[in-house]
Amino acid sequence: MRSGYKITLGILTIMILVTITIGTSYSYYSIASTQTDPNELSTTCFDVDFSEGSNSIALNADGSYAYPMSEANALSKLKPYTFTVTNNCNTSNATDPVNYVVTLSTLTSTPSNLTPYLRYKVNDNTSSMLSSASPYDLGSIKNEEGLDTTYMIASGSLAPGAKETFNLYLWIDESADNSIMGNTFTGRVLVYYHM
Numbered sequence: 716m717r718s719g720y721k722i723t724l725g726i727l728t729i730m731i732l733v734t735i736t737i738g739t740s741y742s743y744y745s746i747a748s749t750q751t752d753p754n755e756l757s758t759t760c761f762d763v764d765f766s767e768g769s770n771s772i773a774l775n776a777d778g779s780y781a782y783p784m785s786e787a788n789a790l791s792k793l794k795p796y797t798f799t800v801t802n803n804c805n806t807s808n809a810t811d812p813v814n815y816v817v818t819l820s821t822l823t824s825t826p827s828n829l830t831p832y833l834r835y836k837v838n839d840n841t842s843s844m845l846s847s848a849s850p851y852d853l854g855s856i857k858n859e860e861g862l863d864t865t866y867m868i869a870s871g872s873l874a875p876g877a878k879e880t881f882n883l884y885l886w887i888d889e890s891a892d893n894s895i896m897g898n899t900f901t902g903r904v905l906v907y908y909h910m
Contacts, residue, residue, distance in 0.1 A: 763906045765798040783891040786834070786842050795882035800906055802873035810875065815908045817869035817881060818851050820862040825901040830864070832891040833900060836884040837869045844888065853907075862903065 784792070802813045817837070821830060836842035848866035856862075873879060883904065887895065 762801045762803055763798060764801070765796070765904070781887055783832070783887045783889045783895075785889045786836070789834070789884055789886035790836070793884055793886055795884045796904065797880065797882050798904065798906075799878055799880045800873065801878035802875055804875040812872040812874045812877075813908050814872045815870065815906055816851060816867055818853075818865045818905045818907065819845065819848075819868050819883075819885075820853075820860075820865040820903045820905060822901050822903060823861050823863045825899070826863060827898060827900040829887065829895060829898045829900040832888050832895055834886055834888040835868060838882055840869070842884075845885075860903075860905075865905075 800815055800817075804813070819835065821827060831844070831846045833845040834842050835845050835848070845866055848868055851865045851867040853860075853862065853865055868883070869881060871879065885902075
């Protein structure tokens with residue numbers, strides 16, 4: 716063989732060996748780590764107080780079972796679920812408002828056929844069918860809490876020291892027929908906040 720060919724072949728062999736050695740060493744010494752525990756944040760700036768009284772969608776104010784009704788009847792006969800959201804941030808660096816989302820979730824433990832017939836109204840907003848409310852994605856919280864479908868029923872923001880009271884009316888819409896008899900609805904009102 717020619718000596719130039721041997722030199723070129725030798726240099727290429729050395730370069731290939733160096734490349735393989737560096738690649739193997741890098742993969743051997745590089746560290747990969749995966750977080751297994753969730754990140755936990757805590758705050759003392761946000762309070763929610765519920766005072767739902769004795770109201771239930773299963774019972775009207777007079778103690779009779781719920782039945783399909785118009786909005787006018789519902790607002791005059793039903794007592795709302797009342798809750799207050801308060802932003803208690805009062806430190807010197809707490810100047811930004813806190814954004815919140817109020818949700819109503821159905822539960823996996825007690826599925827309901829009433830959801831398509833439920834109508835809700837929050838404060839002075841227009842009433843809407845629950846099934847037409849915007850779905851709200853809770854991610855992994857949904858499974859941990861046993862929630863089926865979560866609907867966003869209100870949102871806004873609160874300045875430090877501010878609070879807002881919500882009155883949630885929930886009733887069976889007058890368009891429901893006799894097929895809903897014997898059904899129940901169990902839901903959970905949750906308030907989420909984010910900066």
